[in-house]
Amino acid sequence: MKLIIAVVQDQDSNRLSKALVDNNFRATKLASTGGFLKSGNTTFMIGTEDIRVDRALQIIKDNCRSREQLVSPVSPMGGNADSYVPYPVEVEVGGATVFVLPIEQYLQF
Numbered sequence: 194m195k196l197i198i199a200v201v202q203d204q205d206s207n208r209l210s211k212a213l214v215d216n217n218f219r220a221t222k223l224a225s226t227g228g229f230l231k232s233g234n235t236t237f238m239i240g241t242e243d244i245r246v247d248r249a250l251q252i253i254k255d256n257c258r259s260r261e262q263l264v265s266p267v268s269p270m271g272g273n274a275d276s277y278v279p280y281p282v283e284v285e286v287g288g289a290t291v292f293v294l295p296i297e298q299y300l301q302f
């Protein structure tokens with residue numbers, strides 16, 4: 194059994210959630226925040242049998258798309274100068290960042 198952790202953009206989360214349920218996957222959605230953009234994204238936890246991992250990955254791929262996002266300059270005043278971006282830059286935020294982890298035990302009480 195595997196745990197798939199997928200960080201996706203908020204705009205894709207409802208569509209992905211529906212597609213997973215339609216395909217009989219069990220998933221938990223967590224509200225998360227990107228460390229770089231510091232804006233909201235959605236993290237899915239999907240526990241599934243090894244044999245269904247590829248199908249889950251395909252569904253994630255089909256329902257999430259990458260987008261350009263502008264990063265505005267942030268004043269270092271009162272903040273951390275290490276993260277200061279002096280001019281707006283465009284970054285491509287991926288459709289999904291996915292981790293596949295082995296599950297040692299799967300218990301439900």
Ligand code: 2BA
Pocket residue numbers: 200226227228229230231232234284285286287288289290
């Ligand atoms: P954020 O950390 O807000 O990153 C948003 C996008 O900003 C990234 O898209 C990437 O294009 C860019 N970016 C991130 N860090 C950067 C840096 N140090 N320098 C220049 N550009 C940078 P994605 O790579 O598609 O990541 C989308 C979101 O997935 C991330 O949001 C984060 O929440 C998550 N993520 C990505 N890689 C991860 C990792 N290795 N571990 C945990 N979460 C990750």
